Structure formats: structure tokens, C-alpha cells
Amino acid sequence: xxxxxxxxxxxxxxxxxxxxxxxxxxxxxxxxxxxxxxxxxxxxxxxxxxxxxxxxxxxxxxxxxxxxxxxxxxxxxxxxxxxxxxxxxxxxxxxxxxxxxxxxxxxxxxxxxxxxxxxxxxxxxxxxxxxxxxxxxxxxxxxxxxxxxxxxxxxxxxxxxxxxxxxxxxxxxxxxxxxxxxxxxxxxxxxxxxxxxxxxxxxxxxxxxxxxxxxxxxxxxxxxxxxxxxxxxxxxxxxxxxxxxxxxxxxxxxxxxxxxxxxxxxxxxxxxxxxxxxxxxxxxxxxxxxxxxxxxxxxxxxxxxxxxxxxxxxxxxxxxxxxxxxxxxxxxxxxxxxxxxxxxxxxxxxxxxxxxxxxxxxxxxxxxxxxxxxxxxxxxxxxxxxxxxxxxxxxxxxxxxxxxxxxxxxxxxxxxxxxxxxxxxxxxxxxxxxxxxxxxxxxxxxxxxxxxxxxxxxxxxxxxxxxxxxxxxxxxxxxxxxxxxxxxxxxxxxxxxxxxxxxxxxxxxxxxxxxxxxxxxxxxxxxxxxxxxxxxxxxxxxxxxxxxxxxxxxxxxxxxxxxxxxxxxxxxxxxxxxxxxxxxxxxxxxxxxxxxxxxxxxxxxxxxxxxxxxxxxxxxxxxxxxxxxxxxxxxxxxxxxxxxxxxxxx
Numbered sequence: 001x002x003x004x005x006x007x008x009x010x011x012x013x014x015x016x017x018x019x020x021x022x023x024x025x026x027x028x029x030x031x032x033x034x035x036x037x038x039x040x041x042x043x044x045x046x047x048x049x050x051x052x053x054x055x056x057x058x059x060x061x062x063x064x065x066x067x068x069x070x071x072x073x074x075x076x077x078x079x080x081x082x083x084x085x086x087x088x089x090x091x092x093x094x095x096x097x098x099x100x101x102x103x104x105x106x107x108x109x110x111x112x113x114x115x116x117x118x119x120x121x122x123x124x125x126x127x128x129x130x131x132x133x134x135x136x137x138x139x140x141x142x143x144x145x146x147x148x149x150x151x152x153x154x155x156x157x158x159x160x161x162x163x164x165x166x167x168x169x170x171x172x173x174x175x176x177x178x179x180x181x182x183x184x185x186x187x188x189x190x191x192x193x194x195x196x197x198x199x200x201x202x203x204x205x206x207x208x209x210x211x212x213x214x215x216x217x218x219x220x221x222x223x224x225x226x227x228x229x230x231x232x233x234x235x236x237x238x239x240x241x242x243x244x245x246x247x248x249x250x251x252x253x254x255x256x257x258x259x260x261x262x263x264x265x266x267x268x269x270x271x272x273x274x275x276x277x278x279x280x281x282x283x284x285x286x287x288x289x290x291x292x293x294x295x296x297x298x299x300x301x302x303x304x305x306x307x308x309x310x311x312x313x314x315x316x317x318x319x320x321x322x323x324x325x326x327x328x329x330x331x332x333x334x335x336x337x338x339x340x341x342x343x344x345x346x347x348x349x350x351x352x353x354x355x356x357x358x359x360x361x362x363x364x365x366x367x368x369x370x371x372x373x374x375x376x377x378x379x380x381x382x383x384x385x386x387x388x389x390x391x392x393x394x395x396x397x398x399x400x401x402x403x404x405x406x407x408x409x410x411x412x413x414x415x416x417x418x419x420x421x422x423x424x425x426x427x428x429x430x431x432x433x434x435x436x437x438x439x440x441x442x443x444x445x446x447x448x449x450x451x452x453x454x455x456x457x458x459x460x461x462x463x464x465x466x467x468x469x470x471x472x473x474x475x476x477x478x479x480x481x482x483x484x485x486x487x488x489x490x491x492x493x494x495x496x497x498x499x500x501x502x503x504x505x506x507x508x509x510x511x512x513x514x515x516x517x518x519x520x521x522x523x524x525x526x527x528x529x530x531x532x533x534x535x536x537x538x539x540x541x542x543x544x545x546x547x548x549x550x551x552x553x554x555x556x557x558x559x560x561x562x563x564x565x566x567x568x569x570x571x572x573x574x575x576x577x578x579x580x581x582x583x584x585x586x587x588x589x590x591x592x593x594x595x596x597x598x599x600x601x602x603x604x605x606x607x608x609x610x611x612x613x614x615x616x617x618x619x620x621x622x623x624x625x626x627x628x629x630x631x632x633x634x635x636x637x638x639x640x641x642x643x644x645x646x647x648x649x650x
Contacts, residue, residue: 007394009452011639014445015039015632018385020359020367021048021297022071022115022347026078029353030055033072033081034369036385037293039632046293046632050083052098053382055371063096065103071115075123080167082126084113093117093128093165107165107172114160114183116300120191126165127185127194130174133158149548150594151623162196162217176222182215184236189243193218195227197234214248216268227270233259235285238305240328244268247311247328249284249303256477257552258436260470261285263303263313263326276326280334281469282315288343289432290442291628292366293635297359298345306349312337312356314346316467319412319440321345323358338372338379343442363398363416365390366443394452395419403494405463406486409475412468413460413491414440415500416451425456426650427501429492433512433535435476435484438465446627449639455507455646458495462487477556479571480513481520488521504529507650509642511535511627512595515587516573519603522584523576530649532642534587535624537595538603539574541565546596577606583613585645589622589634613649617641 016039023034032055037048050069053060063069067087074081078098085094085103092107107113107128114129133155148154160181165172175182175194182198194217214228214237227246228234231253238247246266251259252273261284266273277284286298304312311326321343327333338344342362347369349356356372369382401413417425428450432439439459447457461467462484464476476483488508495501507530510518515536522531537543541561544550554560561568569575584607586600600616607614619626619641622634 007392007452009393009449011449011636011643013393013449014635014639015044016386016389017366017445019292019294020369020383020385021294022300023357023359023369024072024074025348025350025353025355025357026074027076027350028078029350029355032348032357032369032371032382033074033083034383035070035072035083044632050081050096052081055382058382063103065094069094071117073117073119073126075119076121077123079123082117082119084115084117084128093126095126095167107163116184118186118194120187121189122191124167125187126167127187128163128165129183129185130161130163131159132161146548146550148593150592151625151629153591153593160198162194175217177215177217177224180215180224182217186237186239188216188239189241192220195237195239195246197237214246214270225269227268228266233261235261236300236302238303238311240265240305241308245328247303247305248273249313255555256436256474257556258287258434258466260473261302263311265328276311276328276332277334278332280332282317282322282324282334283466283473284313284315285466286314286321286343286345287316287434287437287466288319288321288440288442289434289437289444290361291444291446292361293629294367295625295629301345301347301359304346304349307351312346312349314344316438316440318467319414319438319461320467321440321442323356337374338370341441343440344370361443362441363414363443363447364396393448396448396451399498399500401460401491401494401498403490405490409463409487411460411462411487411490413458413494415456415458415495415498416447417456417500418451418454421454421456424496424499424502426454426505426507426646427456427458427492427495428507428509428646428650429488430457430459431462431484431488431508431510431514431517432459432465433510433514434466435462435464435480435513435517436466436473437513438467440467446639446642449643450646453643453647455650456500458491458501460487460491462491478558480516481524481571481573484517485520485524488517489525492527503527505650507531507646509534509646512624513537515595518584519573520576522580522582523573524579526581528582530646531582531584532587532645533584533600533603534627534638534642535589535592535595536573536586536599536603538572538577538599540568540572542602543595543599544568546598548593574602574606577603578610580607580610580612583645583649585641586614586616587619587638587641588617589619589624589626589630591620591622591626592624594624615645 018038021035048068050063118127162175182196234250323338347357354374359367509532511534515533518533588600604616627638
């Protein structure tokens with residue numbers, strides 16, 4: 001191998017990394033089960049392996065399953081481990097005997113399953129979600145206003161149904177939800193009912209729409225009870241150990257397209273909601289923008305109810321993700337438990353053993369597992385998945401940056417560059433998606449790829465970013481371009497003033513909202529030498545009619561395109577494309593339904609008309625989140641195109 005600081009990084013170095021996807025403590029607190037993905041170099045196949053670790057000896061044993069294992073869940077007595085196993089021909093629930101590691105298949109092979117799983121308190125039954133999307137062949141008659149969904153495709157008869165698998169008899173039955181679709185089932189502590197999220201419309205499954213409702217199902221008589229509906233936004237929910245109350249991460253009647261998530265306690269029938277994070281400025285959840293293939297993990301692990309008196313939540317705070325303990329009774333109290341200049345993501349808690357299990361990542365390191373003794377506050381690192389591989393990569397250095405925007409608004413930013421380079425560097429400004437996500441202390445391979453090849457990366461939490469309180473989150477509403485632009489330019493000016501960025505060699509790049517901001521920037525300034533607009537929004541009018549989540553623009557822009565046409569036109573980067581002189585790459589997935597390919601195609605045509613250097617890279621099989629969650633070919637193509645464009649023009 002070349003010496004560490006003489007080596008560049010290649011796009012396919014991504015496939016030397018391993019990633020944690022899920023983890024759970026055993027009921028006795030003596031072991032953990034976790035899922036780790038890696039890539040087999042010879043075949044290019046991505047493997048998901050299920051591993052059991054003894055926490056006393058840290059000895060590890062892989063559960064022998066020839067396929068992809070996800071969502072491991074221990075039975076309450078700790079004798080069995082259930083998981084969803086996927087092979088080339090089937091997707092089923094499996095149960096492993098944790099003494100002999102023998103696998104027993106259960107559910108019908110034709111089922112397409114979605115996690116997580118939930119065990120009944122008596123160890124006899126497992127609840128799971130099955131997804132059916134029966135596509136019509138030939139002529140299709142569409143009647144729904146919204147008829148497609150990101151990562152699913154065009155929808156004919158989409159349904160998410162709940163099922164119970166009897167472990168002893170091996171039989172499965174479908175629960176009767178009436179006209180509802182449901183997912184995320186959770187058995188009550190008494191085992192007599194199931195809590196689930198559901199909707200009676202396709203649109204409900206886009207959490208951006210706020211269309212999800214919270215229900216319970218009485219197992220004795222199949223009675224479905226709506227617990228919370230509109231105008232609630234519900235991210236996730238869990239039972240209190242008493243079984244008479246429910247803990248909800250969500251918000252009530254929020255005007256935001258991505259609401260400021262709080263923690264609530266409600267009675268089992270939905271009455272008496274009490275906000276347990278009143279006055280807490282941190283956002284519950286994990287909206288830190290990364291490119292690891294673990295978005296499902298980070299979205300699922302917001303909340304763990306530790307006991308009847310407290311819950312543990314993942315929160316974002318000034319570019320860091322932290323874990324807080326929130327009191328569920330008595331005075332409002334939110335105490336930090338796991339913090340630091342990193343991102344922590346709650347996995348599990350064991351109140352009887354005073355244990356906390358979580359993942360942590362920082363700018364230099366992907367996810368690893370950590371355990372925390374809640375009594376002694378002693379932290380223990382449980383895995384070191386990528387140390388050997390990354391020891392061969394070029395060393396990078398990071399710097400923290402605070403500056404004020406044009407109107408005096410304080411903004412936080414970071415700068416990442418090679419350790420062995422000094423003085424002003426060619427610099428690419430990265431703009432995160434959302435816009436109500438954020439950047440900060442979490443690993444991104446594409447940052448490492450650019451920095452290792454001599455292009456330092458600048459990234460800031462402009463107004464509208466999560467982690468700075470609700471007023472800051474709202475500050476971009478209704479005018480993403482004009483309200484974000486001063487913050488982006490302020491970040492560049494500050495990096496130049498510190499002697500970090502070369503003013504003559506600046507690039508700009510971002511995905512989703514970052515693609516929108518990139519397209520806006522090149523229509524309003526010529527100070528950048530190269531730009532990459534990835535998975536972008538360029539024309540709000542066409543996006544409203546083509547996206548799978550149209551109603552977010554009604555909320556953000558104040559109406560439909562036919563109602564406020566001047567607003568849609570003024571807020572769209574396409575309106576200003578004729579001014580662009582910056583060489584701009586339009587990088588887009590062909591399967592993107594959130595921001596369809598037409599958004600890139602329009603801007604690409606407009607740049608040609610303006611005489612601007614431009615290319616359009618269309619990546620097959622890539623969805624809106626395909627740069628991180630897509631097939632290996634899509635992730636590789638995105639990294640290759642990104643690096644090549646800046647090498648050519650910057």
C-alpha cells in the first residue's frame with residue numbers, strides 16, 4: 001500500500017467499509033444482536049450479516065443465514081432471536097434458537113416484509129408488516145390524485161398489512177384493519193392490543209405529508225381505535241411499561257414541511273397529551289445529512305422507553321446528535337446522557353441492568369456500537385469495524401467555523417481538508433438537503449473522497465437547518481433561495497478570510513435541497529468555477545405536478561401553482577438559469593420520484609440555451625436517496641461523477 005498521506009482515495013474505496021444497521025440488547029443484558037453490512041469484493045455483492053456478541057467476553061458469533069438479515073429482535077425470555085431474512089427468492093421472518101443457532105423459516109415466501117418486528121410478552125407470537133403492491137399489466141386506469149411513492153414506484157394497489165406469526169404452531173394470520181394500511185406494530189405490555197401507525201391513503205406514507213395516524217388494535221375483537229389523527233405529525237410511538245399510556249415523538253399542528261419533533265405522553269385513548277420537552281430547543285430525531293446506507297436505521301431509532309419514568313431520545317444539537325433522558329412524569333426534565341463532538345444514535349436500553357446501547361459516528365469514522373453504564377456513566381466501545389481499512393486512507397483535518405450572515409444571523413460551519421496541505425485550498429461548498437436537515441459531526445464518504453483528492457469541503461448549517469431551535473428552522477419557509485443565499489455566501493467569505501479556501505478555486509455541490517440551492521446560486525453569482533446539482537429541484541411548478549409529495553409545496557409556498565403562479569416562478573432556480581456562466585453538472589437518479597428527472601432535464605436545457613458548460617448524468621436504479629441507499633452501482637456512479645467534474649473544472 002502507498003504511504004497514508006501519499007495516497008489518494010478512489011470512488012470504489014467506499015466498498016471497503018462496513019456499516020451498522022440495527023442492534024438490540026438481550027433481555028438479560030449479557031449480549032447484543034446487531035446487523036452489519038459489507039461488500040464482497042469478488043462479486044460486488046452487498047451482504048447483511050447478523051452477529052451476536054457476548055458483552056462479557058466480547059466474543060462474536062455470526063448467525064448462519066445465507067441471505068440478508070435485518071431487524072433482529074430478542075424474545076422477551078431471551079431464548080430466541082427473530083429477524084427478517086431476505087434471499088433472491090423470498091423475504092420471510094426467521095427465528096433462531098440462540099443456543100444452537102438453528103434457523104426455522106416461518107412466513108409465506110411470497111410476502112415482502114418490512115421491519116421492525118414485535119414479540120408478544122408471552123414469547124408466543126411475532127407481529128410484522130407485509131407490503132403488497134400489485135401492479136397492473138397492460139392498460140392502467142389511475143384514479144388517485146397521488147399515484148406514486150418514492151422508493152416504491154407507481155402504485156396500483158399498495159397495502160401495508162399487519163400479521164401475527166405463531167412461533168409454536170408455525171401458522172400466520174392477517175389482522176383485520178378494515179380499509180387501513182398499517183406498519184410499525186408494537187405489542188402492549190399486557191399482550192392484548194397492538195399499537196401501530198397507519199393511513200387510509202397512499203399519501204399518508206410520505207411523512208412529509210403528515211398523513212400518518214396512530215391506532216391501537218384490540219386483539220380479542222379486532223376493534224381498531226384511532227388514538228391520534230390530524231393535525232398531529234407522528235414520527236414514532238411506543239408503549240409505556242404500564243400499558244395505559246403511550247409515548248409519542250411528533251408535533252401538533254405544525255406549519256413546517258418537516259416539523260420540529262417533540263416528545264409527548266398521552267393516555268391510551270389519545271386524551272390528555274402532555275409535552276415532556278416543553279422549552280427544549282433540540283430537535284428529536286436524526287436529521288443529520290450523511291451518505292451511509294443506514295437512513296432506515298437513523299430514522300427508526302429516535303425513541304426508546306426505558307421505564308415508566310423515563311425515555312431516551314436521539315436529538316440533534318448544533319451539528320451533533322446526542323442522547324437525552326426525558327422524564328415522563330413529574331417536572332419537565334431533559335438530561336444529556338451521551339454527548340460529544342459526534343453523532344450518537346439510540347439503539348436500545350435495559351432499565352434493570354442500567355444499560356444503554358447506541359451507535360456513534362464522527363467526521364472521521366462511520367457507525368460503531370457503544371455501551372453505557374447508566375449508573376457509573378462508563379462508556380465502552382464495542383466495535384471497531386473500519387479501523388483497519390481507514391488506517392490506509394489519507395489523514396484529514398477539520399476546523400470549526402462560526403460567522404455571522406449578512407443580516408447578523410450567527411451561523412455554524414465546518415471545514416475538512418487533507419492533513420498534509422496548508423494554505424488556501426481548492427474548496428467545494430456542500431449544501432445539505434431538506435432544507436430542514438443539517439450537517440455536522442457524522443461520517444460522509446464523499447467528503448473524504450473529495451478532501452483526499454485535494455478538494456477541501458466546506459459545509460454550514462444555514463438558516464432552516466435542524467438543531468438550532470424552531471425559530472431558526474422556520475426562517476427559510478416560503479423562500480428557500482433568497483433566505484439561504486446570504487448564509488451560503490457568508491460561509492465562503494469566512495473560509496476565505498481564515499485563509500482556508502482559495503477564492504479563485506471554489507466549487508459548490510448539494511443533493512435534494514442542496515441541488516436546489518446549487519442551481520439557485522449559479523443563477524445569482526459567478527464566483528464559483530464548478531457546480532454539481534444532485535437530485536435537484538429547479539422548477540416548483542412542474543415539481544408540484546410530478547412529485548410524490550405535492551402538498552408540502554402548498555404548505556410552504558402558500559398555495560398551488562395555479563393559485564400563486566408568480567410565487568412559484570420567483571422561487572424557482574429555472575427562472576434565473578439564463579444568467580448562469582458556471583460549468584454545472586446535473587447529477588440525477590432515473591428512479592427519483594421525490595424530485596423527478598425532469599427537474600434536472602429542464603435546467604440542463606436552459607443552461608445549454610444560455611451557452612453554459614453543462615452535462616447531465618442519469619444514473620439507472622438510483623432513487624432520491626440512491627447516493628446512499630441505492631444499489632452499489634448507483635453509489636459508485638455518483639461518487640465517480642462528482643469527483644470527475646471537480647477534477648475537470650476546479
